[in-house]
Amino acid sequence: MPEKIDYHAKIPNNVNLADDRRLQRALEGWQPKFLNWWGEMGPTLETQGVYLRTAVSVGREGWAHFDHVNVPDYRWGIFLAERDPDRRIAFGEHQGEPVWQQVPGEYRADLQRLIVIQGDTEPASVEQQKLLGLTAPSLYDLRNLFQVNVEEGRHLWAMVYLLHAYFGKEGREEAEALLFRNSGSPDTPRILGAFNEETADWLAFYMFTYFTDRDGKYQLGTLKESSFDPLSRTCEFMLKEEAHHMFVGTTGVDRVVTRSAELIREHDTYDIAAHGGIPLDIIQKYINFHYTVSLDLFGSETSTNAANYYTAGLKGRWQETRRKDDHKLTDSSVFLDRPNGDGTWGKEEVQALLALNLDLRSEYIADCQNGLNRWNKILEDNGIDFRFRLPHVGFNRSVGLTAGYHVAPDGSLIDEATWEANRKNWLPTSADLAFVRSLMHPVYERGKIAGWVAPPTNGINGKPFDYEYVYLP
Template identity: 80%
Template sequence: MASINYDEKIPNNVDLAGDRRLQRALEGWQPKFLDWWGEMGPTLRTTSVYLRTAVSVGRDGWAHFDQVAVPDYRWGIFLADRDPDRVIGFGEHRGEPVWQQVPGEYRADLQRLIVVQGDTEPASVEQQKLLGLTAPSLYDLRNLFQVNVEEGRHLWAMVYLLHAYFGKEGREEAEGLLLRNSGSPDSPRILGAFNEQTADWLAFFMFTYFTDRDGKYQLGTLKESAFDPLSRTCEFMLKEEAHHMFVGTTGVDRVVERSAALVREHDTLDIAPCGGIPLDLIQRYINFHYTVSLDLFGSETSTNAANYFTAGLKGRWQEARRRDDHRLTDDGVHVQRPGADGTWSADELSALLALNLDLRDEYIADCETGIKRWNRILASAEIDVRFALPHPGFNRAVGLHSGHHITPDGTIVDEATWRAASHRWLPTSEDLAFVRSLMHPVTERGRIASWVAPPRNGVNGRPWDYEYVYLP
């Protein structure tokens, strides 16, 4: 079990003190990170927050809780323990020892994968910058800060890899991670979903359910990488990512629970005048955040993904559990393609070219679990409404479905039909304005906003109405 030395300027379990050149480089990057956090991090100022901090990477050490002043949070570099017997599990190098250094022929591709992953981490902090000003409870405010500081630490994880293994180019890319900003017209974040606004707490819950779940699957493929430092970094990040998805899952749970209670209380689905979020509006938020997150998986066919797999840079979700040759040179899959005539056709593709589709299908199956949870809440309230994930081709800007107008049930329609009906499927400006109108901050201990139910449990055995955040 690798312990973490919090006496050092940059807490780490990678023996940073043993590499003075690298230590100086990262200590030079640290003030720039803190400047970025001060400018682009949470707007709401706090005295202290009940936060989780890793003290070691083992089962019992990665979740230590205490009151922390957020600007003094000790971001650091934590890798999972090394397995000296680990071998490459897929691709043309399958069975060979994993790499502790970057092979020259894969340098550019590995650097690109790390930069794209690293770019998402500060982006979500920037997207959520203003949310603390409208937190529905101290419990939720604490969870927001926990997500934010861990996204900041995930940025540190990628920056460490860039500095440690990619020389001057890596250092320049690490600088760039702080220069791009979510939604900037001049220097936006690399991936589209990370330039969308997170303007309200329902959007935050949807983001942490759907978009952080995409992060789970992307990290899961990188955890399989033959480049062992990247694998170990992502393995530890996945522990923290689980909490982000928990915030989303239970957050939407609580919105649905409160809306269902208002429907029952007032005997109408039109609960907006009662200060609740209507169920059809929740469905439109699901439709938007789910489909924007699907775009993060890229095109259904990808030579880049095939090359990454063959080279051993990026595997499949839970690669070791797959019952095939882990090379895929002779395997095929079918993919549904929309046609200009409004019909669907099936194309057969090499499984290597369809790896993005494989990962997306794993993600979709996981997303369905949330839909089932939220429908059980409606069923227990005896409300005859059910949520559903829209067709994977709905509202897509990337891949085979982009450029086509596809309804939530998978019907291909013309542009006029789409425009006439899209207000029923996606949040309108009026929807967004209404949800924002509900976002009044509640920061008194034991109180919570009227549009969301309280959580069933608090954090780390504390009651939900514990004073998780101290405000000035």
């Protein structure tokens, strides 16, 4: 497996694609369909060059090259991290055996399903963000949007390669279906609910890249532990690119909060809407929505599917090899909170093997709190006593133990009438969404930025904020 990427090939790759003519032809047949999809469902705004990061190597150092690229000419390809010839299975019933270079027949359907679900999320977010370039608050932000988009496109390529290379006719059909489904389509929607939601404004984009891409980080982290080595190495490289998407979200919300804090101090009022800022309570509502929709992506708290995937060695835990247990989990248990019919919460002991979704979700929640701490520190430094909070894990859920319940952000179990009466205080209303969208006017002038968001602390790759990150017609 070469570390360097061959950009002279029709499909850039480091998987020796030229050595497998049948696979190469199949992927070259899929390539124009991908480009058609990008043309129809990718970014609406036309550009003449975007300062993009392109992977040139999969090694730990010096893997990226920066330059202006005409986006339709971006060289999408197939990149896997280097193979560790000594890698062994770290968990489950095959623990200690060499990892698999081919798909074991008995796990074929389950592995294909995992790859399809992951693959389906990648083009979905591009579709959700299709129109955002038309209202970009700065050239810096516009560049970051395009960077996220082209990398999501490449992550789709990563999963399509695995489907074509290892799953035969069924895999090729699933690769076609990844372009057939579309985010929000009433007839052929994306598989997971969060990827059918609209991303209609830049605050939603920052929240999506903070909360929903962070779910992607944890899902990829579990697949990186897979005993199927090509999947593991694919996800390991994808995680390098995913880090930038979360950076866009973290710093994006940082900058919105910073600007709102400036306006609160300047005008001595929390009611900054009239001054072109996003009020803190609306930011909190966006947090509540995007966080809880992302929690649904982890599935039910208990799952026999997750247990079976783990036992089989298909999907591990976050940082599996750092865990200090037996990596089989047949004799350990955990407690989970369960709503009772009388409006109280109870504890239930369940086998740890059945609670793997809960385990991963707990890691995610702790990570999400780091962002809240950052944003609250900005408020504290500005002498503002408002604090953002993550709502209770049962709030606004469509999946899991509380899907049939009404739970307030503080964790109180409430009746439907109380929920409906307070919903407008907890989740973005149509008026909130309309207000935020009213602020979304494009700013394409170098060094300028919209009035509702602060400029970044640093530019990209050592460039200043006023660098011409995007060439526009």
